[in-house]
Amino acid sequence: MTFVYERLMGGKSGLSGFLILALFILIVLPLSLDLFRLNLVGKYLTYAFAAISLVLLWGYGGILSLGQGIFFGLGGYGMAMFLKLEASSPENTAIQSTPGIPDFMDWNQLTELPWFWVPFNSFTLTIIAILILPAAFAYLIGAAMFKRRVGGVYFAIITQVIAVILTVLIVGQQGFTGGINGITDLRTLNGWDITSNSAKYIFYFINCALLLTVIMASRFILTSKFGSLLLAIRDKEDRVRFSGYDVSNFKIFVFCFAALISAIGGAMFTLQVGFMSPSFVGIVPSIEMVIFAAVGGRMSLVGVVYGTLLINFGKTAFSESFPELWLFLMGGLFIAVVMFFPNGLAGIWKDYGHHLTNRLSGLRNWVQNSPAGATNKKMVDNT
Amino acid sequence: MTLTHKFTSRTHASAPKRGFLSTLGMGALIMASATLFSSAAIADDVNTTGLAVTDDTVTVGILHSLTGTMAISETGAQEAEKLAIAQINESGGILGRQIKIIQEDGASDWPTFAEKARKLLVSDKVAAVFGCWTSASRKAALPVFEKENGLLYYPTFYEGLEQSKNVIYTGQEATQQIIDGLNWVAKEKGAKTFYLIGSDYIWPRTSMKIARKHIEDVLGGTVVGEEYKPLGDTQFGSVINKIRLKKPDVIYAAVVGGSNVAWFKQLKSAGITADKQTLLTISVTEDEVLGIGGENLEGFYSIMKYFQSQDNENNKAFVAAFKEMWGDDSVIGDVTQAAYLGPWLWKAAVEKAGSFDVDKVVAASEEGDIELTTAPEGYVKLHPNHHLWSVARVGQWNKDGQATVVYESELIEPDPFPEGYQ
Numbered sequence: 001m002t003f004v005y006e007r008l009m010g011g012k013s014g015l016s017g018f019l020i021l022a023l024f025i026l027i028v029l030p031l032s033l034d035l036f037r038l039n040l041v042g043k044y045l046t047y048a049f050a051a052i053s054l055v056l057l058w059g060y061g062g063i064l065s066l067g068q069g070i071f072f073g074l075g076g077y078g079m080a081m082f083l084k085l086e087a088s089s090p091e092n093t094a095i096q097s098t099p100g101i102p103d104f105m106d107w108n109q110l111t112e113l114p115w116f117w118v119p120f121n122s123f124t125l126t127i128i129a130i131l132i133l134p135a136a137f138a139y140l141i142g143a144a145m146f147k148r149r150v151g152g153v154y155f156a157i158i159t160q161v162i163a164v165i166l167t168v169l170i171v172g173q174q175g176f177t178g179g180i181n182g183i184t185d186l187r188t189l190n191g192w193d194i195t196s197n198s199a200k201y202i203f204y205f206i207n208c209a210l211l212l213t214v215i216m217a218s219r220f221i222l223t224s225k226f227g228s229l230l231l232a233i234r235d236k237e238d239r240v241r242f243s244g245y246d247v248s249n250f251k252i253f254v255f256c257f258a259a260l261i262s263a264i265g266g267a268m269f270t271l272q273v274g275f276m277s278p279s280f281v282g283i284v285p286s287i288e289m290v291i292f293a294a295v296g297g298r299m300s301l302v303g304v305v306y307g308t309l310l311i312n313f314g315k316t317a318f319s320e321s322f323p324e325l326w327l328f329l330m331g332g333l334f335i336a337v338v339m340f341f342p343n344g345l346a347g348i349w350k351d352y353g354h355h356l357t358n359r360l361s362g363l364r365n366w367v368q369n370s371p372a373g374a375t376n377k378k379m380v381d382n383t
Numbered sequence: 384m385t386l387t388h389k390f391t392s393r394t395h396a397s398a399p400k401r402g403f404l405s406t407l408g409m410g411a412l413i414m415a416s417a418t419l420f421s422s423a424a425i426a427d428d429v430n431t432t433g434l435a436v437t438d439d440t441v442t443v444g445i446l447h448s449l450t451g452t453m454a455i456s457e458t459g460a461q462e463a464e465k466l467a468i469a470q471i472n473e474s475g476g477i478l479g480r481q482i483k484i485i486q487e488d489g490a491s492d493w494p495t496f497a498e499k500a501r502k503l504l505v506s507d508k509v510a511a512v513f514g515c516w517t518s519a520s521r522k523a524a525l526p527v528f529e530k531e532n533g534l535l536y537y538p539t540f541y542e543g544l545e546q547s548k549n550v551i552y553t554g555q556e557a558t559q560q561i562i563d564g565l566n567w568v569a570k571e572k573g574a575k576t577f578y579l580i581g582s583d584y585i586w587p588r589t590s591m592k593i594a595r596k597h598i599e600d601v602l603g604g605t606v607v608g609e610e611y612k613p614l615g616d617t618q619f620g621s622v623i624n625k626i627r628l629k630k631p632d633v634i635y636a637a638v639v640g641g642s643n644v645a646w647f648k649q650l651k652s653a654g655i656t657a658d659k660q661t662l663l664t665i666s667v668t669e670d671e672v673l674g675i676g677g678e679n680l681e682g683f684y685s686i687m688k689y690f691q692s693q694d695n696e697n698n699k700a701f702v703a704a705f706k707e708m709w710g711d712d713s714v715i716g717d718v719t720q721a722a723y724l725g726p727w728l729w730k731a732a733v734e735k736a737g738s739f740d741v742d743k744v745v746a747a748s749e750e751g752d753i754e755l756t757t758a759p760e761g762y763v764k765l766h767p768n769h770h771l772w773s774v775a776r777v778g779q780w781n782k783d784g785q786a787t788v789v790y791e792s793e794l795i796e797p798d799p800f801p802e803g804y805q
Contacts, residue, residue: 035505036505181518184522184525184526274526279493279494319487319499320487320502
């Protein structure tokens with residue numbers, strides 16, 4: 001019990017934040033939004049996976065990755081490849097020169113399925129690939145960088161470069177990847193229509209459950225000895241190294257774990273949006289993910305979820321109401337948050353929210369202990 | 384009685400979805416249902432599927448990029464659609480209803496197109512959407528239109544290989560643009576050798592595939608080089624050197640967007656100009672010339688179905704109206720004109736069907752006799768395969784950024800899945 005309370009939830013404040021978030025995304029949002037809006041929220045929440053990965057990596061580890069889109073994209077592409085193969089059965093693609101392969105391959109004069117597509121015929125292998133490939137790729141990058149003690153700005157730039165390279169690769173190899181159009185027209189998962197209303201609800205709740213699980217797993221890591229070491233590495237890397245720890249291995253681990261989380265987000269994105277394209281791999285989405293984390297509060301696992309929701313709601317709402325002005329409004333929102341609340345939404349909650357709860361509980365105690373006659377006067381003081 | 388029944392069943396059907404917050408909006412809902420109820424008697428005949436149609440208005444969506452890299456290209460299209468809608472409204476609207484527009488920004492971002500398309504169809508219940516520009520944005524939005532049974536009028540010339548029940552393609556598909564242009568250049572210039580160059584994505588690749596088949600199998604010519612550059616690439620030096628080496632009769636180009644500027648400027652500075660080299664492009668309209676500069680491609684040829692300089696009454700009126708609405712210095716390219724056709728084709732189909740229902744409008748469109756005699760490009764007719772019969776025109780560019788039309792084909796039947804060219 002204490003394990004769950006202290007390690008997974010993070011004690012009293014962590015638990016309340018976690019429960020409020022769970023209540024909000026599992027009950028309040030589904031009840032108050034129509035399916036179209038709920039589906040949008042589901043899409044936003046997939047970005048929250050990447051934002052959470054940045055809390056671990058950037059907020060606690062001090063490793064700024066400007067390339068989380070890489071892993072988000074790899075996860076998304078893995079799922080999209082499976083769904084595309086299912087959608088490209090010989091019956092559905094009878095019109096093509098080579099039936100049975102995805103349509104974009106046919107347009108690019110491919111006559112058989114490339115070898116690296118073959119494992120994605122199997123759902124099990126696809127899930128394994130989504131969980132392992134991005135983490136393995138992160139291991140390669142991490143081992144190459146951290147073992148050589150590359151860090152800080154240089155690491156950020158290198159992750160960004162890898163994001164660009166991957167985008168160029170995907171766009172350039174359109175016969176194998178669908179090119180700039182991405183992998184589109186995904187309709188069924190093991191014969192189940194993923195565009196139906198019931199599927200949308202189910203994916204939304206699976207997504208929420210995964211998100212909450214990821215928060216718990218991250219909390220577990222952060223409250224362990226590893227979490228303390230991570231903070232120590234962030235604040236004084238050399239001191240940790242001189243104490244006899246192999247700093248690079250810790251960094252590699254957190255980088256791989258962050259990649260895994262982002263990839264799960266990417267796979268859920270494909271399932272809910274119905275396609276995947278290189279525009280989720282490159283620089284812009286990767287930087288947007290950092291913005292989500294910054295706005296939500298990069299030290300707060302729960303805060304970044306609200307940050308992601310706020311930014312994306314802002315994007316959708318502003319662009320619907322002011323189609324020609326919305327980018328300026330978004331810019332204004334970023335500047336306001338970063339200038340006035342450098343610790344993001346979580347910082348606001350910490351500064352003012354606790355104040356509020358203290359006052360409320362103080363008020364409650366006071367009301368219980370005092371004679372009724374004095375209440376009115378005191379109430380005025382409190383407000 | 385039937386109306387009362389409809390009214391109750393409508394409320395009933397939405398009941399399980401209602402959450403506690405929407406109880407707050409219950410009052411509004413009842414009022415809204417009441418309005419629906421009162422207008423149902425008339426609106427029901429022309430609208431049995433719950434579209435945003437009232438007694439005197441019908442709502443449509445416009446979905447183009449207003450921000451991001453595609454904004455420059457898509458601006459003309461959305462301006463033309465607004466012009467057409469304003470003109471239709473002035474002339475009395477459609478089935479006695481004025482058209483209201485809800486505009487959304489696709490933001491040059493393909494998933495945003497899908498999201499906004501769903502918003503227009505599901506939340507706003509628009510009767511038709513005019514929009515998308517790139518193939519990628521259309522591919523992203525297409526499943527949404529098919530799922531929600533919406534109707535999209537898509538204006539760009541594109542690669543073909545697609546025919547959706549829910550899309551009317553008002554631009555030309557690949558064969559309509561390519562084959563006649565190649566025949567022309569073979570006949571007029573005696574061209575035998577061709578160098579193909581394009582940006583690296585689906586449209587240039589598909590177009591070049593068709594071009595190569597036609598050159599090799601029909602014209603008996605040879606393709607001496609085929610090259611693709613990444614989107615946005617600005618380094619054409621190596622390609623230009625290869626072209627010098629191979630000395631093709633014709634450079635056949637499908638370079639798009641910002642790359643175009645670099646491509647033509649570098650050609651000119653390498654001394655490859657129209658007096659020594661024939662160049663035929665399928666990707667340059669008046670809009671692009673504005674960025675490239677007329678002096679950089681003077682004498683080169685484009686194949687399109689429309690040029691702003693076209694000399695006919697329809698086009699004169701269209702150009703004048705466009706400039707009046709959007710300013711004297713606006714230029715009108717091929718896609719802008721094709722976008723202008725969208726609302727008019729929709730009007731014709733709705734009036735033929737006597738209904739705004741998507742299924743009925745599509746059925747009316749598929750009968751193959753919807754035609755516009757007032758189209759700026761001349762005469763167009765809608766083929767049962769959702770594409771337009773159109774004319775291919777070769778224009779030669781002048782210094783001032785306008786083209787002189789030097790060749791016009793007959794009306795060409797659209798064939799999105801050309802046999803023998805796959």
